[in-house]
Amino acid sequence: MLATKSTEPERVLAEANGRPFVCCAFSNWLASSSTMTSSLCRQLVRVGARTLKGAGVNPPIVGPGSVRTIASQGPGLCHDTLLFRQLFDTYSYTYTYLLADRKSKDAIIIDPVYEMAERDLQVIKDLGLNLRYALNTHVHADHVTGTGVLKQNIPSCQSVIAAISEAKANVKVNDGDKVKFGDFDLEIRATPGHTNGCLTFVLPECGFAFTGDALLIRGCGRTDFPQGNAETLYKSVHEKIFSLPDNFMLYPGHDYTGQTVTTVAEEKTMNRRLTKDIKAFTEIMKNLKLPMPKQIAKALPANMECGVFDE
Ligand SMILES: N[C@@H](CCC(=O)N[C@@H](CSS)C(=O)NCC(=O)O)C(=O)O
Numbered sequence: 001m002l003a004t005k006s007t008e009p010e011r012v013l014a015e016a017n018g019r020p021f022v023c024c025a026f027s028n029w030l031a032s033s034s035t036m037t038s039s040l041c042r043q044l045v046r047v048g049a050r051t052l053k054g055a056g057v058n059p060p061i062v063g064p065g066s067v068r069t070i071a072s073q074g075p076g077l078c079h080d081t082l083l084f085r086q087l088f089d090t091y092s093y094t095y096t097y098l099l100a101d102r103k104s105k106d107a108i109i110i111d112p113v114y115e116m117a118e119r120d121l122q123v124i125k126d127l128g129l130n131l132r133y134a135l136n137t138h139v140h141a142d143h144v145t146g147t148g149v150l151k152q153n154i155p156s157c158q159s160v161i162a163a164i165s166e167a168k169a170n171v172k173v174n175d176g177d178k179v180k181f182g183d184f185d186l187e188i189r190a191t192p193g194h195t196n197g198c199l200t201f202v203l204p205e206c207g208f209a210f211t212g213d214a215l216l217i218r219g220c221g222r223t224d225f226p227q228g229n230a231e232t233l234y235k236s237v238h239e240k241i242f243s244l245p246d247n248f249m250l251y252p253g254h255d256y257t258g259q260t261v262t263t264v265a266e267e268k269t270m271n272r273r274l275t276k277d278i279k280a281f282t283e284i285m286k287n288l289k290l291p292m293p294k295q296i297a298k299a300l301p302a303n304m305e306c307g308v309f310d311e
Pocket residue numbers: 092140141142213219220221222223254256290291292293294295
C-alpha cells in the first residue's frame with residue numbers, strides 16, 4: 001500500500017490494535033497536525049516505551065544457532081589509529097558502526113539495533129573498548145534502537161540524537177557540532193529530508209561519512225513519511241554529502257542488496273535517484289510505492305525515547 005501523508009496515521013493506529021501510544025508518538029514524531037498536546041503525547045510515549053520494554057519487543061538475546069548477523073571490517077584510511085567495525089542486522093537490514101580510538105580505546109556506536117545489543121556488547125567487551133556515545137542518525141521507523149540496552153549495560157555511555165528530532169537523549173546535537181572520542185572528532189552534518197532530524201556523521205581525517213538513511217548505496221531514504229520532503233533530501237545530499245571529497249567512503253544506514261560501502265564519486269555519478277535533476281528526483285520519490293516498515297508501530301514510540309526508559 002502506498003503511504004501518503006494523509007493516510008499514514010490511521011494506518012499505524014490500525015496496525016497497533018488500538019494501543020494509544022502509537023498514534024500519539026507517531027503524531028509527535030511527525031510533528032503532524034495532531035490535536036493532542038505534546039505533554040499528553042510524552043506521557044503516552046512513556047507508557048508505550050514501558051509496554052515495549054516489558055513485552056512488545058523480542059529480548060536482545062541471540063541464542064546459539066540463531067544467525068541473524070554478519071560483521072565486516074571496513075578498509076579504513078586510518079587503519080593504524082582507528083578501530084572500525086561494520087555490523088549488520090539481517091532482519092531489518094540495518095548497519096551499525098563501531099568506531100574506536102585504538103590508543104585510548106574510547107569508542108562510539110552508530111545506529112545500534114535493540115535485538116543485536118548482546119552482540120554489540122560482546123564486541124565492545126572483546127575489544128576492551130570504553131563506549132562513550134551511542135548515536136542515532138535519526139528516529140528510525142523500521143527498528144528499535146539498541147541505545148537504551150547499551151546504556152543500561154554501560155552506564156557511562158551517553159545517547160546522542162539531533163535536537164530537532166525532539167527525541168529523548170543525553171546529548172542533543174545540531175549541524176556543525178562535534179562529538180569527540182579519543183583523538184577523533186566526529187563532525188555532525190544535518191541532512192534532513194527522510195526525517196527532519198536526519199544526521200550524517202563525518203570523520204574527516206579518515207575519509208569516512210555515515211549517512212544514515214539520507215543516502216543509501218545507489219539510492220536514498222524514502223520521503224513519503226509526513227516529515228519527509230524530497231526537495232529537502234535532494235539539497236541535503238548535494239550540499240552536505242556530495243560536497244565531501246570524491247574519495248570519501250560513504251557508509252549507509254541500510255542496504256537491501258548486499259552492498260556495504262560506496263564513495264562520493266560513485267554516488268555522484270551512479271546514484272539512480274540523486275544524479276537526476278531535482279524535478280525528476282521528486283517525481284521518482286513520489287512514485288516509489290514502498291510498503292510501510294514492518295516494525296514501525298513499535299519502533300517510533302521507543303525511538304522517541306531514544307531507547308532510554310525512565311521508570
Ligand atoms: N521493508 C523494510 C523497510 C524498507 C524501508 O522502507 N526502508 C527505508 C529506510 S528504513 S525507514 C527507506 O527509506 N527505504 C528506501 C528504499 O528505497 O528502499 C521493513 O519492513 O522494515
